[in-house]
Amino acid sequence: MARRGKNSVKPLWIGIALALVVVAFLGSRFFSSSGSDPYRTIQTLDSKAYLDNANSLRGNVYKVEGEIVNSLALSPAEGRLFSVTVDSGDYVLPVLVTKDFNEVNIQKGQKFIFLLEVDDKGILRTKKLTKA
Structure with a gap:
């Protein structure tokens, strides 16, 4: 009876598989870190432009990244009004965080990325927000 040779995994295939795993891991880290915004x-x-003439921006949606400076007002019907520093502290904007975000704990010194709409009166209303 003839003897059959052993079928063993060649070191080349182990190296290729290991290289593919490393490339897949590094690729996933690259794509997950680039999507922070x-x-x-x-x-x-x-x-x-907003502070000069807010009426020219009415109806548009923008993003703003800033730090909460102060809570200015609270209205159960409308939401909470905050002052937010933007552009490295050069400007302070009033941002109305609507009542849809009452469950979000917003405190002085926290940084947020806001998705804002300039309403008909020129007020910045929050459509979405994320902690930065």
Whole structure:
């Protein structure tokens, strides 16, 4: 009776499999870290243009990244009004966080990325928000 040779895994195939696992891991880390801004396709609000004439921006949606400075007002019907520093502290904007976000704990010093709509009166209303 003839003897059959052992079918063993060749070291070359082990090396290729290991290389594919490493490449897949590094690729997943690259793509997951590059998506830190959930609103990266939305235009950033020009703070100076908003403060000069908010009426020209009515009806548009923008993103703003800023730090909460103070809580200015609270209305159960409308929401909470905050002052937010943007553009490295150069400007302070009033942001109305609508009652849809009452469950979000917003405190002084926290940084957020806001998706804002400039309403008919020129008020910045929050459509979405994410902690930065």
